[in-house]
Amino acid sequence: MSEAEQIERLKRIIEEQKITISQISHEVRNPVTVINSSLQLIEKKCPAIREYPLWQDTMRDMKYLLRLLDEVSSYNNSTLLRKEVLDTSTWLSGFLSSLSRTVPAPFSLSWQVPPALPAICADPLKLRRALENLLRNGFEALEDQGEVSFLAEAKKDALCLRISDTGCGIPQERLDTLYQPFVTHKPDGTGLGLSITKRIIEAHRGTLSLETVPGRGTTFTVLLPAGPAVEDHR
Ligand SMILES: Nc1ncnc2c1ncn2[C@@H]1O[C@H](COP(=O)(O)OP(=O)(O)OP(=O)(O)O)[C@@H](O)[C@H]1O
Numbered sequence: 001m002s003e004a005e006q007i008e009r010l011k012r013i014i015e016e017q018k019i020t021i022s023q024i025s026h027e028v029r030n031p032v033t034v035i036n037s038s039l040q041l042i043e044k045k046c047p048a049i050r051e052y053p054l055w056q057d058t059m060r061d062m063k064y065l066l067r068l069l070d071e072v073s074s075y076n077n078s079t080l081l082r083k084e085v086l087d088t089s090t091w092l093s094g095f096l097s098s099l100s101r102t103v104p105a106p107f108s109l110s111w112q113v114p115p116a117l118p119a120i121c122a123d124p125l126k127l128r129r130a131l132e133n134l135l136r137n138g139f140e141a142l143e144d145q146g147e148v149s150f151l152a153e154a155k156k157d158a159l160c161l162r163i164s165d166t167g168c169g170i171p172q173e174r175l176d177t178l179y180q181p182f183v184t185h186k187p188d189g190t191g192l193g194l195s196i197t198k199r200i201i202e203a204h205r206g207t208l209s210l211e212t213v214p215g216r217g218t219t220f221t222v223l224l225p226a227g228p229a230v231e232d233h234r
């Protein structure tokens, strides 16, 4: 088999797997949604059940399961882009100011978005998801206090976005597996956040990198090709 044929075969296998993952998560979601509705109905009809210790665990597990199914489908769809030309400065400022309203005290989000950044050609929902994952990780890394900051700047033919936190940092031994799906160090994490983010950024022909100092904080840098006429590679 020639190299080109092998690559074609690999691409076909990857596509087939994507369909299988979609089908499985779709099939699992239906009964899970029915069970979730039944649990909510039981709780409404018999409020006393909330006092039963296993009940809270069951509801928490159900919430986790629904989130996991959402994340698996996001992972699977992260490379399907509906691109449009974005007025970067306006789009980023709107997104950050709406997100800042959800930041719990005593933490804070600061941002610097210059007014005339170059336009980008991007899928706004997917890009928002990718940036939200990085910002959420930043806030989750903070201990008693601290800050997450967002800096945007134009760099040659690219838009450069930096998400920094003053949190716990990432130990060296975790770096090799950081972007692998299902690798988490949080009790209720799915470990899909960074792998989804990386897939979304790379689908936009961008790059994701990081610098971290344990105990001091972490900065993730996203570089995206700038310009409204960027070719649409799906
Ligand atoms: N800014 C950060 N500071 C410190 N550790 C981080 C940071 N970002 C990611 N990590 C580490 O990388 C791991 C993987 O992150 P990822 O976002 O993929 O999953 P998660 O946050 O654990 O779960 P989920 O995103 O589903 O809530 C985290 O569990 C955490 O240990």
Ligand SMILES: [Mg+2]
Residues within 6 Å of the ligand: 133, 136, 137, 189, 193, 194
């Ligand atoms: Mg995360």
